[in-house]
Amino acid sequence: MSVRGLGLTYTTAIDRRPTLKARVKSLGRGGKQTRVIRALDEVNLDVEYGQVLGIIGTNGAGKSSLMRVIAGILPPTQGRVEVYGSVSTLLALGVGFNPSMSGRDNVYLGGLAAGMSRDEIDSHFEEIAEFSELGEAIDAPMRTYSSGMYARLAFSVAATVRPDILIVDEALSTGDAKFKEKSLNRIKELRSDDRALILVSHAMATLEDVCNDVAWLHKGKLVQRGDPKTVITAYREFLQVGKSAAIDEDV
């Protein structure tokens, strides 16, 4: 996967709900309807198979935007992204789930939304159900689930997709400590020579543990890229928080 001179500017509507009424009212005044945000600026990034790349940066650094561009959800405004292989994203959990349906139905719905075929889901169903540790609750409607159960099922579905490139955006902080550990192990299992992983996280300790490469984004620009230890140390110094518990804890 290669990202060349990537720039992304959003034109978003100022109104949360753009309406015809508002447009007609402001016709004569020629007021601005949109605001331009520069989310990414000249980012160059290459990821090879076998690499596990961690992405760090403060809130609003453009991490999620970069992931969305790579996944093909947002079109870039400048530059070019080339992707060699199938991409699966884990940007948010439970995408495509319908809360009024049972967990079983949602495994299919979520799996199909993630691009799996029905046969693939059929063959992995037992594995998904077991990994989620839901037991008999899998046949209950999802609106009866606790948020932990919801997240566990969502992660189990997502972790079954076996793409060439997997993008995970802070989706690992789900469930209790035990499940967190389990999902981290699953991510480690997914590391292999014929797959590239990109992890976005604020959990420095986890990234140091899992990744073999780390990139630091700040205000849409790539600041530093390289060995996890070096980059993370530099980032910590930048944050001036040192190795405090707050950024180590969560996965």
Place this chain on the structure above:
Amino acid sequence: MSTPTQVYEPFRAGLPPLRKYWKSLWSRRTFISEYSRSELREQHFDSAFGQLWLVLNPLLLSAVYFLLIVIISGSSDSTRYAHLTATLFLFYLVANSLTGGVKSITAGQRLILNTAFPRIMLPVSAVVIAIFKFLPTLAVFLAIRTALGLPFSWQMFWAIPVLLITMLLALGLAVTISCINVYFRDIASFLPYMTRTLLYLSPILYEASDLKPQLRTLELFNPLFPILDSWSRALVHGQAPLTSHMLIGLGWAVGIFLIGTYFFLSREREFAVRL
């Protein structure tokens, strides 16, 4: 490894590569059917009473409108009632596609922000849902028709091409309105008035041949007019529809579908930032 499987580059207006788009849409057909099924289930249409309501609702509506016709015109007959139910049911196929389609993109926000897929899938599944709701009412109509003792004829099979044209029109309208709703969210509130106007402009409460000559121009602006007239001729009267009406209806359907899809496809890459 030599050629990239995906290349993302800046775009201006214009269509994405259509063949590739169609291929990825086709590969997601199981998701479309599963997604539509889950929506239907959410509205309880998988249960016996849900199905009953699906049939009962248009039946009650047609009863109310029939009452209206009897009161206004003073008299009525069984053919009139058959015409009313047949056209009203088909009209609701289009109206349901519109009401389902209008919010399909804005309601699918989470999906759109987090997964890459052909966005046209969402209005398409709204139309699939409308079709699923329509099919049982078609069976009810055939039962009503038999009960009223109207004769069957081979000409009734003209209803099949008419239905296909209607589906294409419904799809075109759903795609168009779902796209408009991204930019103007209050379209959804106008929609009930638009469908209500369309209902009265269409030959449902009256037959196309009853229309006063000075009002004939109304026909020209309503895509549903020729379609509903052909539908009634075929299904109720057992006659072949007018060729001109079939052609005009087809023209409308193809035109709206092409224009709407063009707008949608050239805009859809922007939806993620507009939601």
